[in-house]
Amino acid sequence: MAIWIEEDAKVLVQGITGKQGHFHAGKMVEYGTNIVGGCTPGKGGQTVELEGKEFPVWDSMTEAITVTDADATVIYVPPPFAAEVIMEAAEAFDSVKGEGVVICITEGIPTLDMVKAVAYVNNRPGVRLIGPNCPGIITPGEKGGAKIGIMPGHIHAKGRIGIVSKSGTLTYEAVAQTMSIDEGQSTCIGIGGDPVNGTGFIECLAAFENDPQTAAIVMIGEIGGNAEQEAAAFAAENVSKPIVGFVAGATAPPGKRMGHAGAIISGGKGTAEEKFEAFKQAGIACANDPSEIGSVLLQALKDAGLR
Amino acid sequence: MNIHEYQGKAMLREFGVPVLEGQHCTSVEQALAAYDNLNSKVVAVKSQIHAGGRGKGTLYHPQTREEVMQGGVKIAFSRDEVETYSTNILGNVLVTIQTGDEGKVVKNLYVESGCDIAHEYYLALLVDRDNKSVLIMASTEGGMDIEHVAEHTPEKIHKVIIDVNAGLLGFQKRDLCLALGLSGMSLRSFGKSLTAMYEMFVSQDCAMVEINPLVKSKSDEIIALDAKISFDENAEFRHKNWDQLRDLSEEEDVEIRAKETGLSYVKLDGNIGCLVNGAGLAMATMDVIKLYGGEPANFLDVGGGADEEQVKTAFSMIMEDPNVKGILVNIFGGIMRCDIIARGVIAATEALSLEVPLVVRLAGTNVEQGKKILAASDLNIHPANDLAEGAQKIVSLIGGDE
Secondary structure, X not given: OOOOOOOOOEEEEEOOOOHHHHHHHHHHHHHOOEEEEEEOOOOOOOEEEEOOEEEEEEOOHHHHHHXXXXXXXXXXXXXXXXXXXXXXXXXXXXXXXXXXXXXXXXXXXXXXXHHHHHHHHHOOOOEEEEOOXXXXXXXXXXXXXXXXXXXXXXXXXXXEEEEEEOOHHHHHHHHHHXXXXXXXXXXXXXXXXXXOOOOOHHHHHHHHHHOOOOOEEEEEEEOOOOHHHHHHHHHHXXXXXXXXXXXEOOOOOOOOOOOOOOOOOEOOEOOHHHHHHHHHHOOOEEOOOHHHHHHHHHHHHHHOOOO | OEOOHHHXXXXXXXXXXXXXXXXXXXXXXXXXXXXXXXXXXXXXXXXXXXXXOOOOOEEXXXXXXXXXXEOOEEEEOOHHHHHHHHHHHOOOEEEOOOOOOOOEEOOEEEEEEOOOEEEEEEEEEEEEOOXXXXXXXXXXXXXXXXXXXXXXXXXXXXXEEEOOOOOOOHHHHHHHHHHHOOOHHHHHHHHXXXXXXXXXXXXXXXXXXXXXXXXXXXXXXXXXXXXXXXXXXXXXXXXXXXXXXXXXXXXXXXXXXXXXXXXXXXXXOOOEEEEEOOHHHHHHHHHHHHHOOOOEOEEEEOOOOOOHHHHHHHHHHHHHOOOOXXXXXXXXXOOOOHHHHHHHHXXXXXXXXXXXXXXXXXXXXXXXXXXXXXXXXXXXXXXXXXXXXXXXXXXXXXXXXX
């Protein structure tokens, strides 16, 4: 099973002829992702070589989805154009097949552009947006799998731990921690560090709860906003599977943007302390340090009779 | 990105929001000339810094740190008072609840006409993360700290969530006016200002517009008496005018240079420098240093694709801080390869003749090659296998947390 993205999902790449898009498309093919082509307006009809194979390029997403019956698209388009590209993908999936997953990797999209794009996507209920400013989503397979984004594929293995995180490299850290106790991953999702994004923690928790492959969840948050607190309240009521949590930014000074646009403590709200407290209240097992995620997860699995 | 009150008011005026007459000054002479020009019996003499709480702040002499005056915003009733206040403000350090103990040197002043106030309101426009939309927040409790109002009398804060595709609608403005008890002429004046502010917020890519207080004058006019405006830095590419609005003296020099080279750096007060890839991991690295009794000197994210040169730049930025007694490098290689980072670390250590202890933790892509490269060098680099071990090592190498 896994969530949202199956191992053999058919994937398009928007911005496949750009430097970033081309590089990462190659890495995805190398991992085993079922890339079916790409979209770059003005370059339709051309092909792109990835790992020694040729892949078609289309001018429009509607055309690309109609021909390939793609399940998902991943966006590597510069910030000034990214929001519109998200909307194009959402409309194309909605009109051609009524569903699809749009993954946006781009960092630095203006917040008000994202406000519009998220409202647009939400008007098309079959379409899911992941990101922006995120590493993407990966469902490791027995051999290969679906790596959709910029994460290093080789650190993953198929398994039963679901991972959801706001941060890229901390997700990799969590993956390595699961591997250190001989556990693989069902699906890993980076939801991104921007203040306005698509899929949030709660939707991920709900999907993992319903996914038979997932036995336990690792959730990694960071300072800013209150998505973690809401997720904790949701988990307390709706998630029966063990959850391990960590929040980055306990030492961040208030009012300073810590790299991610969303990682800022404003008006004394959104601190790591507040979020850890909400996790504990909800019965989430907390790691004080990312290097502890493995041991805390192992204990949580044992407590649940899963090891 | 923040701007000064005087710049914010110029922008509000441009969009049609009523503000009082005022002049931006950088000297006592200019302040006196402003007083003469404004022809107002009462004027406000206002310190311009990028921090709130100015009115309740205290001014100190920059060298002796002797107290000069209470209050960074003063009401002057005469030319002499304008002279006294502007002399006491300009060039001195203003410490407010938001500046930290260091405070900020005041280089800019705003001299503004007075007005007869009937009531003070609070008004803010911001991007609301929960609703993923623009939010207007207003209260009858103007002039007060809004966090205080939110905590003690939350029923006095009224919110309007805007559907960006529909824009700010007439009924939303009317509802807000009714909630604030506005009627007649002030209702129309408020509605007009609200439309103008929303237009400004969207077209200028604001992150936050806070008017505290927004006042109703005795002649029933709505006037913005303060203006705290910040912009969404992601939208910089479509606002060429921001270069002129930016006050670089309000930002840390090294943070500006970091941004120019594609690094993200925030200076902190500790003594352990950090070099990390990824914002989340960089924050977690600081947290873990603290967990093991150390204090981080900075937040530094070199991003996902740093090369040898950027690693070198990052090291030199860390070493500019005289408090740094040791450095922890924490890299989880994804796209970034550990062997490249290892070479960068060695090149930087040699080029900068680094003398402080250095702990390097590498994981991810090409980690074995990276570790070999570090081990083969005769430099004094301490390897670590995970973040906890790295933090413990650097804390003990610099002699604990004293």
